[in-house]
Amino acid sequence: MNPPSQRPAANQEAPRVCTARRRILGQWPAAALALLGMPGGVQAQPERQAAAAELLRLWRQRGGALLIRHAATEAGLGDPAGFTLGQCRTQRNLSEAGRQASQAFGAWLQAQNFQPDAVLSSQWCRCQDTARLAFGQFKDWPALNSTFAGQGDPAAQQKALLARLRGWPPGRTEVWVTHQVIMTGLTGTYPSMGEGFLVDSQGRLLARAELAP
Numbered sequence: 001m002n003p004p005s006q007r008p009a010a011n012q013e014a015p016r017v018c019t020a021r022r023r024i025l026g027q028w029p030a031a032a033l034a035l036l037g038m039p040g041g042v043q044a045q046p047e048r049q050a051a052a053a054e055l056l057r058l059w060r061q062r063g064g065a066l067l068i069r070h071a072a073t074e075a076g077l078g079d080p081a082g083f084t085l086g087q088c089r090t091q092r093n094l095s096e097a098g099r100q101a102s103q104a105f106g107a108w109l110q111a112q113n114f115q116p117d118a119v120l121s122s123q124w125c126r127c128q129d130t131a132r133l134a135f136g137q138f139k140d141w142p143a144l145n146s147t148f149a150g151q152g153d154p155a156a157q158q159k160a161l162l163a164r165l166r167g168w169p170p171g172r173t174e175v176w177v178t179h180q181v182i183m184t185g186l187t188g189t190y191p192s193m194g195e196g197f198l199v200d201s202q203g204r205l206l207a208r209a210e211l212a213p
Contacts, residue, residue, distance in 0.1 A: 051209035055198050056112060058207050063171040064200050065164075066116070067183050068211060069191040070126040071098035071105075078148050088125035098126075099133055101194055105211045106134030120144060121177040131177040144178040147185070158185050165201045 121131040122144040131138035143160035187205045198207040
C-alpha cells in the first residue's frame with residue numbers, strides 16, 4: 001500500500017494499487033446534495049438528479065464500466081510544457097471545485113449503499129486525485145492514460161479497454177477515471193469534465209450523467 005503522496009514512476013507499465021484515507025467535506029449528506037445540484041440545501045436540478053439516478057439504476061441492474069472524465073481542473077488545454085508523468089507540479093491539476101466535486105460523488109455513491117468492484121485510473125494526477133478523493137483507493141491502468149496530442153497508443157489502448165470489458169463476468173461494476181479522448185474514442189461521444197458514461201461489455205453507451213455540481 002503506497003502512502004497518499006507517492007506517485008507512479010514515469011515509465012511504469014504494471015498497474016499499482018494506491019490507497020489513501022477518504023476525505024469528505026463535512027458530513028456525506030451535504031456532499032451528496034452538492035453532487036445533485038443542491039449547494040447549501042437549494043433544490044436540485046431535476047434533470048441532473050434524474051440522470052444520475054437512472055445511471056445508477058442501470059449500473060446496479062446490468063453492471064458495466066462507469067468511465068469518468070476527471071473532475072474540473074485549473075484553466076488550460078492538455079498539460080504545460082515540461083509535463084512529466086509522475087510529477088504533479090508539472091501537470092494541469094484539479095481545481096478546488098474539482099476536488100470538492102470528486103469528494104461529493106464518492107459520498108453520494110456511499111449514501112446509495114453502492115460500492116464498485118474496482119476503481120481504475122489513468123496515471124495523470126488529475127485522474128488519480130479524482131479517484132482518490134471519490135473512492136479512497138484505486139489502481140493505475142495505463143490503458144486509461146491520455147492520448148491527446150500524439151501521446152500513448154490510441155488503438156492499443158482502446159483494444160485493451162474492450163478486452164477487459166468483454167472478459168469480466170456479468171454484473172461486474174468498475175469505475176474508470178480517464179480523459180475525454182479515451183471516452184470519445186470508445187463511445188464516439190464527448191464528455192464534459194466530471195461527466196460519467198456507463199458502458200456495457202461491448203463498449204456501448206448505456207447512460208450518461210454529470211456526476212459533479
